[in-house]
Amino acid sequence: MSASDLLRSLARCVGEAHVRCAESEMAAFLLDWRGRYRGRALAVVQPATTDEVAAVVRHCRVYGVHIVPQGGNTGLVGGATPLEEQAPAIVLHLGRLRRIRSLEPQEFTVVAEAGVTVREVQEAARSANRLFPLSLASEGSATVGGVCATNAGGVHVLRYGTTRDLVLGLEVVLADGSVISSLQGLRKDNTGYAWKPLFVGSEGTLGVITAATFKLFPLSTEVVTAWVAVPDPAAAVRLFSWLRETVGEGLEAFELMGRTTLELVLKHIPQARVPFSGEPPAWSVLVEFAEAGRGAQLQERVERAMTVAIERGWVQDVALAANEAQRRALWALRENASEAQRFEGFSFKHDVSLPIRALPEFIAECEARLRRHWPTVTLVCFGHLGDGNLHYNVFPTGIEPAQWPLIEPRLSGLVHDTVAEFGGSISAEHGIGRLKAELLPRYKSEEELSLLRRLKAAIDPENLFNPGKVVRGDDRPCSEET
Amino acid sequence: MSASDLLRSLARCVGEAHVRCAESEMAAFLLDWRGRYRGRALAVVQPATTDEVAAVVRHCRVYGVHIVPQGGNTGLVGGATPLEEQAPAIVLHLGRLRRIRSLEPQEFTVVAEAGVTVREVQEAARSANRLFPLSLASEGSATVGGVCATNAGGVHVLRYGTTRDLVLGLEVVLADGSVISSLQGLRKDNTGYAWKPLFVGSEGTLGVITAATFKLFPLSTEVVTAWVAVPDPAAAVRLFSWLRETVGEGLEAFELMGRTTLELVLKHIPQARVPFSGEPPAWSVLVEFAEAGRGAQLQERVERAMTVAIERGWVQDVALAANEAQRRALWALRENASEAQRFEGFSFKHDVSLPIRALPEFIAECEARLRRHWPTVTLVCFGHLGDGNLHYNVFPTGIEPAQWPLIEPRLSGLVHDTVAEFGGSISAEHGIGRLKAELLPRYKSEEELSLLRRLKAAIDPENLFNPGKVVRGDDRPCSEET
Structure with a gap:
C-alpha cells in the first residue's frame, strides 16, 4: 500500500480536483498564519x-497516514500546520463544507458546516434579526470548524462566552470513520457524558468537526460605547465590578489598553x-453596553x-460615542492594536x-521582573480585562536582533512563570497547537497531563489526528501513560 | 484482605465516628429520594x-470495593444509591466538606466544597452583594458536589445556564487517588482538553468532585414578574421569541403550565x-425579567x-405582580406544581x-398517541419552555393500580419514543442514574455510546466509581468496547 494508492483512493472519495498534491497548490495550506511553521x-x-x-x-487510517484538519488557517499557534518531519500526513481542508443547514x-x-466563515454566520443571523456574537479580527476567514476546534474567544466573551459556551451541538467524524452527531440544539440534555465541550478546543487532535449548532441572541438595538481614562489597572478592575453591579449584564466589552499600546496605534x-x-x-478602557429592544435607558444609566x-x-475622563461613526472610531483604537504593532516590528507575544483581581499586581510585578534582566524593552499590554485576558507583548527595544532568538526562551519563560505564579493560564484564547506544546508539561500537574493523555488515547487511540499538537501523543506514546 | 480490614483502614483515614456501618445509621443514605431504590x-x-x-x-481501590459518591441525596434517578446486589460498595458521603474556601x-x-448546600452558596453570595443563580426546589439540601455531578438545572437556566455553565473550576479525586484541581476561576483557558465539563453531569461515575468554583452575577434589583394567559403552546413560543427580541436578555424565567397542572395546584x-x-x-406562562442596577425601565418595556x-x-391576559408578596404568590403557583401532584397521587413522570419550536406539536401529538391506548389518563404538562424542558407526567386515571407496573414500560416508552422522534432528550435535567441507564442504548447511537464507554474506561478503568449508573460499565465490560 503506497502513498499513491492512498491518493488514488482519496481522489475516488472526493474527486480528483480536490486532492491537491502539487507543491505550488499546497504551499498556502502548509504555512501557518504567522509564517512561523512550514509543514x-x-x-x-x-x-x-x-x-x-x-x-x-x-x-487514511488504513494507510497509517496522519490527518491535520484545517479551516481558515488563521490560527496563531501553528495548530493547523503539519509537522516537517514525522510520519506522512494529509491536510484535511474543510473549506468545501459550505452549507448553513438551518437557522x-x-x-x-443556527446549524452551520465546518467551512462556513464566522462572518457568513454573523450575516445569516443578522438577516433573520438575530445576533451571532462570536467576533474576532479574523472573522472573514476563520471558519466554524476552526473556531470550534480552537474554542475561539474574541471581543464578546465577557457577555456571551467563548465558542464552547455558544456551541449547542456538534457533528464529529471520529478516528474510526464513525460520525457522532448531536445538532438538534437542545438547551438541556443530561443523557451521558458531555463529549461536545471536549471536542471544542481540542485543536483537531480528537476528531474532525464537520458541523455545529450555535446559540443565537437578540440583535442589540441600544448600544452605548465609551472610551474611559483610568489612573491604573486597579481602578479599571474596580470600574468593571461597579459597572456590572449598577448598569447590569448588558456589559459586553471591557477592553484595557496601556499608554504604550495606544501610542503605537496613534x-x-x-x-x-x-x-x-492632552x-x-x-x-x-473601552466600555460597551448593549441591549435588545428599546427603552432600556442605557446611556443615562452608564452616565x-x-x-x-x-x-x-476610579475614572479620570469619559468620552461617550454620540453616533455610530464615533463608536467605530473608538473601536478602531482597540482593533488596530495588533496592526499597529505589526508596523512597529517584532515582539515576543x-x-x-x-484571575481578574490579580491583573494589577501581575502587570506591575511582571514589568519589574522583565526590567531587571532587560531594562530597555518596551511593554505593550492590552486585552479583555473582563475575561482576565491580557495580550502581553514585549518589544526587544535596545537589544540586537541577533540576540532575540537567544533571549526568547528565558524572556517568555519569565512571563509564563509569573503568570503561573499568579494563578493564570499561558494560553487564554490562542490554544496550544505546536507553539506551546512543549510548555504544557511545565505548567500542568502530572495528574492533569496524564488525564489529557488518557483522553487522547481513548478517543484517538492510533494518534491519527494532528500529531505533535496539544498533548504530544507522538512524543510520549499513550501506552506509556496507562 | 477482608471487608473489615478495609473498614479499619478507612476509620484510620477519616476517624471511627465517620465510618458508619450500622444498618440504622446507613438507612437514610441507602434509600433514594423518591423511595424507588434501596441499596x-x-x-x-x-x-x-x-x-x-x-x-x-x-x-477502596486496593480492596476492589466500589465507591458511590453522595451529596444531599435529593437526586431523582437513583444515581446516588448503591445497587442491591453486585460487588461490595461504600457510600462516600461528602457532607463534611463544608467550607466556602473563598468568595x-x-x-x-465563589469556591465552595462539595458538602456546602446550594442555599448556603446563595446566601454567601448575597451577603457579598452577588447572585449565585442556581435555584431549584431541593436547594436547602442539594449540595455543590451533587449539583455538579448531576449538572443540575432549575428555574434560572434560561438566563444563566445549567450548572455546567456556572462552573469555572473543579477539584476532582480520580480513581487512582490523584487530585486534579483547577479552581482559580479563569474565564478563559485554552490549555488542553476541557475535562471540567466532562465531570459535570457524570453522576459520580468518573471521579469525586470535592470543590467547585462558580460564576457569580450582580444581584438583580429591578424585577418584573407576570402571569400570562396564552391560548396554546404555539402562542407561548411566539411570545418567548418576541419578549427576548423586544425586552432583551434580562428574561430569566419563562415557565409554561397547562390548565390541568394549574387546577391541581388550586x-x-x-x-x-x-x-x-373566571x-x-x-x-x-410565568414570565420574569430582572436587571441589576436602577433605571432599566423593565416594567414599562414589558408592558x-x-x-x-x-x-x-399571542396573549389573552396579563397580571403583573405589583409587589414582592404578589410576586411570591405567582411563583407559588409554579413552585407548588410538584407538591400538588404528590397530593394527587401516583403518576408516570x-x-x-x-427543540423549542417542536414543543407545540409534540404536546399535541404525544397526547393523541397516549389517548389512543389509554383514553382516560390525565396529562400534567409544565416546565421550562425557554429551555425546551417539559415535565410531562401521566396520571393513570381510570386504570386499576394493579395495572400500573404493567403499563409503565409501554407508556413511558411511547412518551420517550415520541420525544426522540421530535429530536428531543429523554432526560433534560434529572440525569440517567439508575432509572434510565437501561434506556440509554435505545436513544443513543452505537457510535455515541461507544464514545461514552471509552471515556468511562479511560478515566475510571477499573469501574471503581458508581457502577451500574449512566453507561453501565459493569454490564458491558469496557474491554469489549475498545
Missing part, C-alpha cells in the same frame, strides 16, 4: 460533505485619535455610573489570562 | 477534606389563586411588549427536552 504533506484533501470526510478518515429564529439557533494608524485633549491617558466612578477616583 | 453498602464513609477523600479512594466579589466567583395548595377572574386559562402581544393574539 509537509502528501496532499491537501478537500471533501465536500460529512460522508466524504468520513471516507477520507477511513482511508431557526424562534429557537435562537503613531501607525492614520485616522486614530484619542477622544480627549496626553494619551496612562490606561484606557450615572460614570459620574460616581469619577467621584471615587504572550496570550495569557489571570 | 446495600459496607459502610457510609464521611471524610472531611479532599486529602481524606483521596485516601478513602486509594484504600471574590470583584472576580464574581385544588391542593390552600393559598393558591389565579390572578385573573376559569383558569388553557395555558399559562409595551405585552400590549403588542395581546394585539397579535418524564423529564424531557425538545
Whole structure:
C-alpha cells in the first residue's frame, strides 16, 4: 500500500480536483498564519460533505497516514500546520463544507458546516434579526470548524462566552470513520457524558468537526460605547465590578489598553485619535453596553455610573460615542492594536489570562521582573480585562536582533512563570497547537497531563489526528501513560 | 484482605465516628429520594477534606470495593444509591466538606466544597452583594458536589445556564487517588482538553468532585414578574421569541403550565389563586425579567411588549405582580406544581427536552398517541419552555393500580419514543442514574455510546466509581468496547 494508492483512493472519495498534491497548490495550506511553521504533506484533501470526510478518515487510517484538519488557517499557534518531519500526513481542508443547514429564529439557533466563515454566520443571523456574537479580527476567514476546534474567544466573551459556551451541538467524524452527531440544539440534555465541550478546543487532535449548532441572541438595538481614562489597572478592575453591579449584564466589552499600546496605534494608524485633549491617558478602557429592544435607558444609566466612578477616583475622563461613526472610531483604537504593532516590528507575544483581581499586581510585578534582566524593552499590554485576558507583548527595544532568538526562551519563560505564579493560564484564547506544546508539561500537574493523555488515547487511540499538537501523543506514546 | 480490614483502614483515614456501618445509621443514605431504590453498602464513609477523600479512594481501590459518591441525596434517578446486589460498595458521603474556601466579589466567583448546600452558596453570595443563580426546589439540601455531578438545572437556566455553565473550576479525586484541581476561576483557558465539563453531569461515575468554583452575577434589583394567559403552546413560543427580541436578555424565567397542572395546584395548595377572574386559562406562562442596577425601565418595556402581544393574539391576559408578596404568590403557583401532584397521587413522570419550536406539536401529538391506548389518563404538562424542558407526567386515571407496573414500560416508552422522534432528550435535567441507564442504548447511537464507554474506561478503568449508573460499565465490560 503506497502513498499513491492512498491518493488514488482519496481522489475516488472526493474527486480528483480536490486532492491537491502539487507543491505550488499546497504551499498556502502548509504555512501557518504567522509564517512561523512550514509543514509537509502528501496532499491537501478537500471533501465536500460529512460522508466524504468520513471516507477520507477511513482511508487514511488504513494507510497509517496522519490527518491535520484545517479551516481558515488563521490560527496563531501553528495548530493547523503539519509537522516537517514525522510520519506522512494529509491536510484535511474543510473549506468545501459550505452549507448553513438551518437557522431557526424562534429557537435562537443556527446549524452551520465546518467551512462556513464566522462572518457568513454573523450575516445569516443578522438577516433573520438575530445576533451571532462570536467576533474576532479574523472573522472573514476563520471558519466554524476552526473556531470550534480552537474554542475561539474574541471581543464578546465577557457577555456571551467563548465558542464552547455558544456551541449547542456538534457533528464529529471520529478516528474510526464513525460520525457522532448531536445538532438538534437542545438547551438541556443530561443523557451521558458531555463529549461536545471536549471536542471544542481540542485543536483537531480528537476528531474532525464537520458541523455545529450555535446559540443565537437578540440583535442589540441600544448600544452605548465609551472610551474611559483610568489612573491604573486597579481602578479599571474596580470600574468593571461597579459597572456590572449598577448598569447590569448588558456589559459586553471591557477592553484595557496601556499608554504604550495606544501610542503605537496613534503613531501607525492614520485616522486614530484619542477622544480627549492632552496626553494619551496612562490606561484606557473601552466600555460597551448593549441591549435588545428599546427603552432600556442605557446611556443615562452608564452616565450615572460614570459620574460616581469619577467621584471615587476610579475614572479620570469619559468620552461617550454620540453616533455610530464615533463608536467605530473608538473601536478602531482597540482593533488596530495588533496592526499597529505589526508596523512597529517584532515582539515576543504572550496570550495569557489571570484571575481578574490579580491583573494589577501581575502587570506591575511582571514589568519589574522583565526590567531587571532587560531594562530597555518596551511593554505593550492590552486585552479583555473582563475575561482576565491580557495580550502581553514585549518589544526587544535596545537589544540586537541577533540576540532575540537567544533571549526568547528565558524572556517568555519569565512571563509564563509569573503568570503561573499568579494563578493564570499561558494560553487564554490562542490554544496550544505546536507553539506551546512543549510548555504544557511545565505548567500542568502530572495528574492533569496524564488525564489529557488518557483522553487522547481513548478517543484517538492510533494518534491519527494532528500529531505533535496539544498533548504530544507522538512524543510520549499513550501506552506509556496507562 | 477482608471487608473489615478495609473498614479499619478507612476509620484510620477519616476517624471511627465517620465510618458508619450500622444498618440504622446507613438507612437514610441507602434509600433514594423518591423511595424507588434501596441499596446495600459496607459502610457510609464521611471524610472531611479532599486529602481524606483521596485516601478513602486509594484504600477502596486496593480492596476492589466500589465507591458511590453522595451529596444531599435529593437526586431523582437513583444515581446516588448503591445497587442491591453486585460487588461490595461504600457510600462516600461528602457532607463534611463544608467550607466556602473563598468568595471574590470583584472576580464574581465563589469556591465552595462539595458538602456546602446550594442555599448556603446563595446566601454567601448575597451577603457579598452577588447572585449565585442556581435555584431549584431541593436547594436547602442539594449540595455543590451533587449539583455538579448531576449538572443540575432549575428555574434560572434560561438566563444563566445549567450548572455546567456556572462552573469555572473543579477539584476532582480520580480513581487512582490523584487530585486534579483547577479552581482559580479563569474565564478563559485554552490549555488542553476541557475535562471540567466532562465531570459535570457524570453522576459520580468518573471521579469525586470535592470543590467547585462558580460564576457569580450582580444581584438583580429591578424585577418584573407576570402571569400570562396564552391560548396554546404555539402562542407561548411566539411570545418567548418576541419578549427576548423586544425586552432583551434580562428574561430569566419563562415557565409554561397547562390548565390541568394549574387546577391541581388550586385544588391542593390552600393559598393558591389565579390572578385573573373566571376559569383558569388553557395555558399559562410565568414570565420574569430582572436587571441589576436602577433605571432599566423593565416594567414599562414589558408592558409595551405585552400590549403588542395581546394585539397579535399571542396573549389573552396579563397580571403583573405589583409587589414582592404578589410576586411570591405567582411563583407559588409554579413552585407548588410538584407538591400538588404528590397530593394527587401516583403518576408516570418524564423529564424531557425538545427543540423549542417542536414543543407545540409534540404536546399535541404525544397526547393523541397516549389517548389512543389509554383514553382516560390525565396529562400534567409544565416546565421550562425557554429551555425546551417539559415535565410531562401521566396520571393513570381510570386504570386499576394493579395495572400500573404493567403499563409503565409501554407508556413511558411511547412518551420517550415520541420525544426522540421530535429530536428531543429523554432526560433534560434529572440525569440517567439508575432509572434510565437501561434506556440509554435505545436513544443513543452505537457510535455515541461507544464514545461514552471509552471515556468511562479511560478515566475510571477499573469501574471503581458508581457502577451500574449512566453507561453501565459493569454490564458491558469496557474491554469489549475498545
